[in-house]
Amino acid sequence: MSRFTIGDIHGGYLALVQVLERCGFNYETDELIPLGDIVDGWPQSYEVVEELLKIKNRIDIVGNHDDWFLEFLLTTTHPDDWSQGGLGTLTSYGEAADIDFKVYTTRTQLLRGVRYSYKSNLLPTDIPETHIEFFKKQARFYKDDDNNIFVHGGFNRHLDVSETHRDYMMWDRKLWNQALSAKSGKVDLKFEGEVNKVFLGHTTTMAWGSTEPMKASNVWNLDTGAGGPDGKLTIMNIDTEEYWQSDLLSELYPNETNNR
Numbered sequence: 001m002s003r004f005t006i007g008d009i010h011g012g013y014l015a016l017v018q019v020l021e022r023c024g025f026n027y028e029t030d031e032l033i034p035l036g037d038i039v040d041g042w043p044q045s046y047e048v049v050e051e052l053l054k055i056k057n058r059i060d061i062v063g064n065h066d067d068w069f070l071e072f073l074l075t076t077t078h079p080d081d082w083s084q085g086g087l088g089t090l091t092s093y094g095e096a097a098d099i100d101f102k103v104y105t106t107r108t109q110l111l112r113g114v115r116y117s118y119k120s121n122l123l124p125t126d127i128p129e130t131h132i133e134f135f136k137k138q139a140r141f142y143k144d145d146d147n148n149i150f151v152h153g154g155f156n157r158h159l160d161v162s163e164t165h166r167d168y169m170m171w172d173r174k175l176w177n178q179a180l181s182a183k184s185g186k187v188d189l190k191f192e193g194e195v196n197k198v199f200l201g202h203t204t205t206m207a208w209g210s211t212e213p214m215k216a217s218n219v220w221n222l223d224t225g226a227g228g229p230d231g232k233l234t235i236m237n238i239d240t241e242e243y244w245q246s247d248l249l250s251e252l253y254p255n256e257t258n259n260r
Contacts, residue, residue, distance in 0.1 A: 001026075001029050001030055001031060001057070002025075002026070002029075002030045002031070002237060002239075003030070003031045003033075003144075003237065003238040003239060004023060004025065004030060004031065004032050004033070004235050004236060004237055004238060005032070005033040005034075005035060005150060005199050005222065005235070005236055005238055006019065006032060006033070006034050006035065006222065006233070006234065006235040006236070007035055007201045007213070007222035007223045007224055007226065007233060007234045007235075008035065008036065008037035008063065008201045008202065008204075008222075008223045008226055008227055009034065009037065009038050009048055009226060009233060010037055010038075010039070010040055010041030010042060010065070010085060010088075010226050010227035011038075011039055011040060011041045011042035011043060011044050011045040011048060011085070011088045011089060011092060012041065012042045012044065012048070012226050012227075012233055012246070012249055012252065012253075013042070013044035013045075013047035013048045013051065014044070014246075014252040014253065015226055015232070015233035015246035015247070015249060015252055016048055016051055016052075016233065016246075017051065018233075018246045018247065018252070019233055019234070019235040019244050019245065019246050020051075020235070022235075022244040022245075022246075023235050023237070023244040025055075025235075027054055027055050027056065028056055029056075029057070030055075030057065031057040031058070031059070032052075032055050032057070032058050032059075032235075033058070033059045033060075033061065033142060033150050033199070033238070034052065034058070034060055034061060035061050035063070035150060035151070035152055035199060035200060035201040035202075035222060035223075036060075036061045036062050036063025036064075036065075036066055036138070036152035036170070036201060036202070037063030037064070037065045037066060037152065037201060037202070037223075037227070038052070038060075038063065038065075038066055039065050039066060039069050039085075039086075039088075039089040040065040040068070040069070040084065040085030040086050040088060040089050040227070041085040041088050041226075041227040041228075042088050042249065042253055042256060043087075043088040043091045043092050043095075043256060044088075044092050045069075045088060045089040045092040045093065046092040046093050046095075046096040046131070047092065049131050049134055052134070053130060053131075053134065059139065059142050059150070060134065060137065060138045060139065061138060061139055061140075061141065061142060061150055061151060061152050062135075062138035062139065062140060062152060062166070062170060063152040063153075063170060063201065063202065064152070064153070064170040064171055064202070065084075065085065065086075065089075066135055066138055067170055068080055068086065069086075069089060069135060070135040070136065070138075072124065073124045073127060073132050073135060073136075074124070076123060076124055081106075081117035081118060081119075082117065082118040082119075082120075083115065083116060083117050083118065085227065086118065087103070087118050090103060090118060090120055090122060091103065093122060093126065093127060094120060094122045094126075097122065097126035097127075099121065099122070099126055100121070101120065101121065101122065102120060102121050103118055103119070103120045104118065104119040104120065105117075105118055106118070106119065140164075140166040140169045140170075141155065141161060141164075141169055143161070144238075146196050147194060147195055147196040148195075148196050148197045148198070148199065148238065149161060149195060149197075149198045149199070150198075150199045150200075151169050151198070151199075151200050152169060152170050152200065152201055152202050153168075153169055153170050153171050153172040153173060153175075153200065153201075153202040153203070154168075154169065154172035154173065154174060154175030154176060154200055154202075155168065155169055155172060155175060156168065156172075156174075157175060157178060170202075171202075172202075173202065173203045175198070175200070175219065176200060176202075176203050176216070176219060176221055179198075179216035179217040179218075179219035180216040180217075182216065182217040195218065196218070197218050197219070197220060198218060198219040198220065199219075199220045199222060199236075199238070200219065200220070200221060200222070200223075201221070201222055201223035202223055203221060203223060204223045204224065204225045204227070204228075204231065205221055205223060205224050205225065206224070206225040206228070206230065206231055210224070211224050211225055211230070211231055211232045211245070211248075212224060212234075212245075213234050213236060213243055215241075220236065220241075222234050222236060222243075224245065225249075226246070226249055228249065229248070229249055229250035229253075230248060230249075230250065231248070231249055232245045232246050232247070232248060232249070233245065233246040233249070234246075
């Protein structure tokens, strides 16, 4: 068995299939740890989850966009009105459901720019039960037997990782910035046993002008911008640190406008 982890997918099904093929992933024996933000962005979130469900050995980490979708599944209300990429998720699941799917756009003038929000007739009951369970079971973090930690955003390095709140783990960007400024070979992390490597997403490497995964200290950032047109999706072998990337998302979806 080979072990892999993958950065933020954001509804980019074509990119997901491409990187799984390029790394020679075995759906029956290999292990995959998606680092969260499965949904929101490109209009194939439904297809992404369907593909992930085919993988037998999988440990799913929750991202902030996944959490928004889960809130809709549990309450019928999306906390961000399907904006910040949510329209892609709404469209994907609406088209997959056997309903007369409709989307209604609202426009709000802000002091700086315009905010578009979305309403539709899609209900949680239109979502397959297997998908609902997928999002319910996503973990806030995972530690493997080698003391590698997998998390979407990060955690407070001054606390034991198990003490960090779920919301903090989804939204944190401080850990990555601290890794970038660390002077030693490893970030000083408080944890039961020495932390080997940390794998995270959430903060795109494109902020540093790169579509390649970045390593700072002992922290790997695998969010290489798949949520936007100029980024790529990255999958990495956890043990060897070899990685494979998709084509640019704009090349895979030339006729689609990403709304993140």
